[in-house]
Amino acid sequence: MRGKYLRATALVALLSAFQPMAWAQQEVIATEAATVVEVQAGVLSYAPSFFTAFSPSTALDMVQRVPGFSLSGGDEQRRGLADSFGNLLINGARPSNKSLSLQTVLQRINAGDVERIELIQEALPQYDMRGNPRLVNVILREGAGNSGSWAAVARLSESHRIGPGGEISYKTQVGSAEMTFGFEGGWQGNLFRRRESLYDNGGQDLAELRWDNDQRHFQEFIPTFSLNWRINDTSSLRTDLRYQTWEWRRNHRSNVVDGTGADLRFEESSADDENTNWSLSSTYSRDFSDNFSSETIALVTREEWTNNPEFFSIYLPTTGFDRASIYEGEGEYKETAIRQTFSYNPNDRHAVEFGGETAVNSRDTDFTISVDDGTTVTMLDLPVSDTMVEETRSELFANHTWTVTDRISLESGLRYEFSEIEQTGDAEQSRSFTYAKPSFTLNYRQDDQNRYRVTLRRDVAQLNFGRFASQVDLTDNNSTLGNPDYVPQRTWTLEGEWERRFGDGSFSLVIGYDSIQDLDGWVPIESNGTVFDAPGNIGDGSNFRVTTNITSPLDNLGLSNAVLDVFLEYYDTNVEDPLTMVDRHWSGYRMWELRLDYRQTFPERQFAWGWDYFWLSDGEIFRAQEYRVQGFTDGDLDLYVETTRWLGLTLRAGVDGVINNGDDRERVFYDGSRADGIIDRIEYQNESMGKTFYIRARGTF
Secondary structure, three states, rough: HHHHHHHHHHHHHHHHHHHHHOOEEEEEEEEHHHHHHEEEEEEEEEHHHHHHHHHOEHHHHHOOOOOOOOOOOOOOOOOOOOOOOOOOOOOOOOOOOOOOHHHHHHHHEEHHHHHEEEEEEEOOOOOOOOOOOOOEEEEEEOOOOOEEEEEEEEEEOOOOOOOEEEEEEEEEOOOOOOEEEEEEEEEEOOEEEEEEEEEOOOOOOOEEEEEEEEEEEEOOOOOOOOEEEOOOEEEEEEEEEEEEEEEEEEEEEEEEOOOOOEEEEEEEEEEEEEEEEEEEEEEEEOOOOOOOOEEEEEEEEEEEEEEEEEEEEEEEEOOOOEEEEEEEEEEEEEEEEEEEEEEEEOOOOEEEEEEEEEEEEEEEEEEEEEEEEEOOOEEEEOOOOHHHHEEEEEEEEEEEEEEEEEEEEEEEHHHHEEEEEEEEEEEEEEEEEEOOOOOOOOEEEOOOOOEEEEEEEEEEEOOOOOHHEEEEEEOOOOEEEOOOOOOOOEEEEEEEEEEEEEEOOEEEEEEEEEEEEEEEEEEEEEEOOOOEEEEEOOEEEEEEEEEEEEEEEHHOOOOOEEEEEEEEEEEEEEEEEEOOOOEEEEOEEEEEEEEEEEEEEEEHHEEEEEEOOOOOOOEEEEOOOEEEEEEEOOOOEEEEEEOOOOOOOOEEEEEOOOOOOEEEEEEEEEOHHHOOOOOOEEEEEEEEEOOEEEEEEEEEE
């Protein structure tokens, strides 16, 4: 335990050492920047001229260049609406709820229609923070007329397949209503190459070598429609409709030889998955007075998917076809939610929000797996393969924002959730849960450069419907049993943040500690004499984490109009392994994550270039009879060049995966329980998709 905190202290010192290089550039906002950046209590306001060097064509290009801000749509994977509120406002109101992504909303706004962009840095009564430490508020200029934007891209993979794609949107004003029509879609075809080696006899002897070619094809089409209607001076209605259809296909070929190079078998598999889904959300807002208003949000989502018969066939060098496994499945997901919120602002120092939400959700899954030996087809019995999960979840909530002084604000809230989950089919069970989720955030603004935040909150994870049903991965020869008995993990979080602004740059340091009850993991379950891995609760755990974000202009290094964004995160997770009773990291989590984003512009030449780099440390996965290490090798480096010289277009050419030596994976299989430590065999794999070249054009009309 002491070593953990020594490592964390060393990390904080390392991050702090980086600061002087950035701060030396500019301790205060420069006079020339004052014309484009206005400073108010808790709010920075950026004029369009601040973003000129980045040659933005849409509001998304501008928001992505706000120093120290990262766009987040909230936890859109959670059911219901309570956790789906992102950190974006359009003219002071949230633009969408789950039906459309915030990126899509911003891509539809021409940069020329933006009057300014505000960065709200602390909880203020006039803004609905919804638990976000920072918000961006995009203010549109009045009288903006009809406008549109488009983008087209062509990608070339190392398999020499061209993947075209694009998007287009058009906004028009009809009376007091604004309507936006959008469409996006495209095709991609990537070839994954794998090399595998399998060692048996406790991992000592080379038994197999495998070479895989995995050709994939993906296509999707997404039409959208939005209506923003100002009914009168006191009420408005926003409706978003999104429809998506996609298809994913795979053709997989494997040659397998033994340790001497002699042919063992040839494997072939194919998959064809289809999905259609649509989502409709409507938000009705009404002002009853200057300080009292209401908001009603309704959401309906429907999704259907089909896994057409997937064949995994094995051919022997002497006899030909040997056997085939056949997987086939289908499913349906439904979500219906309604949320009612009332807001009361008694004065300029207090804001109160209260209300309730109800959501009804269900997931129906059915799949079969069979074996064809060339003569007969035999159905296999896999438990919990046909099941339906239904949930009714409600919550009451209340939030209070209080500006204690001109420099101190307090945001507090309480959510009380109660739900009932019923499972039918292969497994039948009904359970009820009730949880209280309080939260407190204290903000202190020392001056225009330094801000501090302390947050204490309790969160309760939602049960993943997919974990109630069994799953099969024929390619990896891996089965996971559905578990109707696992419960949601609960987390208490204590988090502190320090943010410092320096000119056009920013630095933030977040230190957090998470204490978890009933941590999600993998547990062994025996069925019909076979031990399966299943999702389940593995005990209490903890997570100590440090996160830093830096946006730094590089003029002092002689790189004019150059900006470097740095994101670095450290996780130190801990849980007692339920099999070995020894402390270990959480399954699937990485200790380190690094993101670098560099861009330099040459305005007089209407030219820019840049790169971004992403790296993860190795991750571990602990299952009942398997230990797995996931590597990321050299990370992911992307390069691009960009120009706005011709026809008012933004043209970009780039390559993704510049240094791509593949991702490594090691799987250790045990003879019996992993706790016994008796290794049966070890598998090593390297997988690579290679480089992807692309050309993209964007414009407005």
